[in-house]
Structures are given as structure tokens and as C-alpha cells.
Amino acid sequence: MAQPGGHQEARDFYIGVLDMEEIPLPKEIAGQFDLLWFRFLDMMIHLSFSDDYIPVPVGRHICLEVSGLLKLRTRLEAAGFKIEDQVKLADRDRFFIPDPFGNYFELMEFHALE
Template structure:
């Protein structure tokens, strides 16, 4: 850390999407995940894509001409009720791939509507004293 500046929080994450995929992305980010679509400024809206916010998480989806889904790089999104989210994704045809390799967290990976990798995680409950 430096005295000259400090980080406040992550404002948003941007993921690439192919041209014409906005409706499929709306169906996933709004329809499945329940995030609100945000209006884009007109100059940016002309480029295509769409933006979403849910809780403290904001995701921008930007059109990329030579689109390839992100398979390694991904956002890690903290959630409450991880099991309920996994069930909701499964009910909409999106598989949750569980991974127990992060101590102190439960987590799974899933793909968005265009194949981008997403990580959803929740801190493990602390053991209670008896």
C-alpha cells in the first residue's frame, strides 16, 4: 500500500460476448441470476453489449469481434445460499461443477450463456462450540 493512493473496491468486471448475443445474456444474467440490467450511456450502447448489477456485483458484457469464451480467467462472485444458486442454475440448464480446493470456502464453477467461466463461492460456516 502507498500513501499516494488507495484502492476502494472493484467497480465492475467486463466479460467478452459475441455480436448478437445480448438477448441470450439477458436471459442468463437477468432471467436466471436475477441481476438488474443497467442502462448504458448512449455512446457505449452503440457498441452493443449490456451491463448488469446484483447486490454489490456489476458485470459489463462487451461485444468482441473475435470472441472466444474465457475458460481460465473468470470473475469470482461471493454469494449467500450457494446451494440455492446451484439448484437455480441447474433448473435452467447450467451445470454447477463443484470444487473443494479452496480452504475455507465452498465453491463451484458454471458457464454463462456464451460459455464464459464463472466462479461462485461462499465462506464455510465456522464450527460452533458445543
């Protein structure tokens, strides 16, 4: 879910920051619902812009495995995004980031155990 009218913020984040592709809505639902769809690899994110928007807590999130996590973290921090570190795990580096609407993403990169 996203705040009504937040379409450009969504595009700035999902396309500009996370490098996703915006997907046109199917003609069957275009115009009936206030939605934006984005694709990242073989996954899709569907955002609904509705009046009953409620921010989501960090406990509910999507986890994306990325390469170059440190470079991405640096880019996100430079852009002013709030990075939230969580409990360290032995086999991966990770952090959380909210999108402009409070939907959380865990971004992580596995590494070899020493």
C-alpha cells in the first residue's frame, strides 16, 4: 500500500533507487484501481494507492538478495534514505530500508563463512 497521490515518489524509489522496471497494468484493471506495478528480475511489486493506507512495521517485509550490498548502501545513504541495521547473521550482510510509504525491504548479500 502507498499513500494516495504518491505515484512519483514510488517511481523515484522503485525505478530510480532500486532500478526496477514499471509494468503497464493489464487493460482489464487499468482505470479500475489506482495501482503501480514494478518488476525486479522474476518478482513483481504491486502498490495500491488507497485512502485506507496504514504504514507497515519492519516485521513485515520483502527480502531481496543483491550483489554489491555495500555499494548500494552507500548510494542509499547518500540519497538520504534511512538505513536500519538488524541482528547480524554469520552468513550474510544485510540491512532494512523503508520505501517512501513505510513498506520495508531487507537487502542482503550472502558471503562465505570464515
